[in-house]
Amino acid sequence: MPEIQVLNRQVAELIAAGEVVERPSSVIKELVENAIDAGSAVVTVETQRGGRSYMRVTDNGCGIPPEQVPTAFLRHATSKIVTEADLDAIGTLGFRGEALAAISAVSRIEMLTRTKDAELGLRYSCLDGLHPETEEAGCPQGTTITVRDLFFNTPARMKFLKKDVTEGNAIAGILDKIALSHPEISFRYIRDGKEVLHTPGDGKLSSALYAVYGKEFSASLIPVSYNLQGVGVKGFISKPAASRANRSMQNFFINGRYIRSRTASVALEEACKGAVMAGKFPACALHLELGKETVDVNVHPAKMEVRFANEQPVFDAVYYGVKSALREGDSPKVMGLNQSRSYEMPPRKVVPITSISPSGGLEEEPGRPLLLKDSAPEQPVPAETPTVQTETKEPSSVQTEPEAPPSLLPEPEPEISVPRLSRAYGDGKLPAVKREPEGFTPLVENALENRPAAESPQAEAAPLPLPEIPLEESPQPVFDPLPLEAAQTEEKGEAPSLLGERAFHGKIIGEAFGTYILVEHSPQALMLIDKHAAHERLIYERLKAQGPNGEAQALLEPVPVSLEKEEYSAVTANLSRLREAGFEVEDFGPGTVLVRAVPLLLDGGDGAAALMEIAGYLAQQKATLTTQHMDWVYHNVACRAAIKAGDVTHPEELAALCRQLEENPQVRYCPHGRSVYVLLPRREIEKQFGRV
Template identity: 60%
Template structure:
């Protein structure tokens, strides 16, 4: 091992002041980091009463030469830094040479160590800042340090210690971070005689995460491995469905050192934007590897804050690494419609009719005894139909914008008891489309009874390999879809439609599509709102609002986004005006997102609105084609999955 030497005074003055030993966890941190730097593969930490009365750290590292042991307890004595240039590329966790000196000043310390290749070891006792005594002793290779009676000579610090449980938890937190930073090292933590942590040290981060956080957390992680501009990020992030109420489980490591980095945190949360609920936070264990000269760790006493030469590559690699991992690893399962196994306690389920976007040709049926009114014809003011001839349909899937247009242009109506095929209509483009009528709100009706079809028929929608089955609608709000033979999907139709519309607006930058109002509407605003709207006319135009100054605190709205019900244009402009007035600076991309949220929320179908089977199919298919859609812009879940085994367990069949 390198020889321990006292640093030159000039070099010592360049080192940031060391952290004062103020609690047991700070002692454990220094000693465990020294063990890591010594090349240990097994580190055992034991404490009693929160560490106040007893702490022991044992490692199997390189050990310390007998002649270097007394020197190690002097201030600024270290083997990790020697010259001033060494501070520019620090590769070890410790480098100040102050840990043992600070600890021995406030506690009784005993060290047992044997260097690699030595036949015997040494024992060194010191405490209270006094010089200790050195004697020969038998011990295994490595180092063991015992710390007893912390703060026995400094009662002022003793009175600020918290309960034993709190101090013990702080020690556990330090060891959790160290274990996650070095999965190749086996860490063992014994607290009051009970083992609380034991990592395998097999070099697998997943194994360490399992040992630290448990099975539930480790099973909901997505691996990350990405390199950009000579900076590598690797590790794991939580699935969007496993978000946390705070940031306590966000772990960032720079070259094996746990750090708190605002840059990395901002990049992580930006990558999750739109994928997790508002007020929730992702969890992560992310390692960043970069040149030692590109990061300065000599800026904070606790060495948990670092300074980057250039923060942009750090943000970019974390953002793109996490974003690509989410897109690749958080997709719904590939839907396969396999024949279910025959259960010994249940009959084979009967096939139900698969709802199709394009209905089958009507079959001749006997004349019913009771006359049932047919579906109402599509009004001329809304001539666009969701249905198209299969011969005319292009081979690739229709664009999202055209699909949503068709969904909005078709009149939404309740299904009759026996639905007849919807007649095809020619698509026309009125020069000035009328205001869209509000969706009717009627009581929920039971879906029509499905017809039987031969068991050999494989369910398939008219748009291709979409094998899910629409079961029906609950409470006028949730679509029930048999996602596979093993899962049911419950879709919040408002949240799903809102998110899909938001993605369309964002992708097309509002598309420039606007409807001219038959009668322009005026909106009266207060002075701040009025000034804010006039200062953002161009941005409002991008969304589809053509707004003019009407004088005296009033604006005139001539057009509204095509997706938006024209009757709601005034309310939308009023709400957007209030938001613009609250901004301290010009609108940014994030602010435009808020406007898109607002328009999408107002344009989306509402809970309680009756929709046709074809619209149900279209909505479900769009979710299948956009697997990243999990939450609406306001953070509510778009859908939840119910596993078959969970349902059967409720019935005592599991």
């Protein structure tokens, strides 16, 4: 057994430094907290290469007297506490006396400091971790600490550092939290020569939030101010509509210190339950004020975790404070009479009506507008563009477009238009399909006879992913809306579907709960189809088949999207892969990207929202867009582009969806794993009625 011996000072300090200095962001956190404790009004942070090679923190605080500077670099040397009793009521950010000693043990450090009354300051440098040097130097009041070559003497620690971008993001994240914890201090962060953060230091939390998270986030905040059982809660929460994909923007501060608190986080989310969508998380910046003796911050050297003497008052204060704020602040905007807005409606195209001649051709009847039904007398068409006035007052004060006479309204026969499904097929027309019956029939028969579907040759005929299906060209312009009578074919007098060459050969009974399509596909079974799951899977297969050649549509007006620091870096590092998925994104300054194009299946708003979710996912996974992650992107886009449960769906759309499933019988589960359809055998139905 090796002999037990006391470690030498250098080895002991390297071990101790590992508890305090884990990465560059740990150094910045300790130095900035010391600057705050020194009473600084302005703090400037500069880094290069994510802090690996260079970090500098400058403040205008009280400075350190020259004779105390060498002592400040010794372990357990501090001005914050003196006796054991001081640990029971800690009011400063630092108190352990370990930061400077730990940093100097693993880097080359230099300090310039001067007090208010001194004519000259002091330069203290320790470039090898062992032999410090001091000399007088001219400098402004305050302290400047420069750290170079972090972990130069501990290569084992150096190799565990991440990419420069990742380490820089971690520093930016820490500074964001500290800036929100002390809005009365002006913080400035210069990263690789570029300013990425500058708070005004006016003492207003709203100003700090604007500087950290941007205009869009700041505009969606609800103020919180509440006191309960000696616990004060003050700050802001996001409106439910502005909830995030993760908890990275939940900021809690206790007595001016940023902390991670599961108690406060659970209270926040419980208070927002029912207002925030499932899978989303509210954002916040909440300052909690409570007695210093009721909270213990001496839990870990990083001082990010705390213990409460009693957690219930903290939970209750956050819960009821947020509940009260939501009740009072999350109300819809109301427009007064002097805030009316007018919306110009585009002029309708008037096309001469046509009728069917006995020979089957189309004849033009000049002087008559194109109507859905030809049963109405001739009506004049207004020449000017109609304007809709919208006001939020009494219902009688709302001006709307005059209703058309009953004779001009169509019969309750659905229009042939596909506002959602058609987007899944590029130019508004769904693909041509084979005329031979195939698809569901073998699956139904196999299911009813308890045979595996793989035995059916039809079930094996359509491989994944879906092939690119050629689209039929329309021989003439399609008017909107297209009259059913004018669209009859020459041979059979039947209206051809804009959704394909033939109709779905099963019998669509209808739709239940706005979600499930009821299909009588064979004499032996009913089929219930989840329309969202089915549409989502079909779109997903198409996106996956396109691969890096994803179709995109340019936006008329580019959409700026504000992102958190880590999300912003994750997006800007993956611009080329996002382009493959159909997102044309460019850097638009710190914390903001500009969306110029989105996947063809999405509109601008959905595309921007999808990009925010992708950004949150990448920041949380801390990964680049590999093939595996691109699959997640396809899932996200498909889910947003698909018909939603509860949407009003035209019968033609339902038929098109059923036909596409018929063409692709292997589509049985949505990308999330939910069943696309289930079978209800006729025998089971008849059992319920006592027929068998």
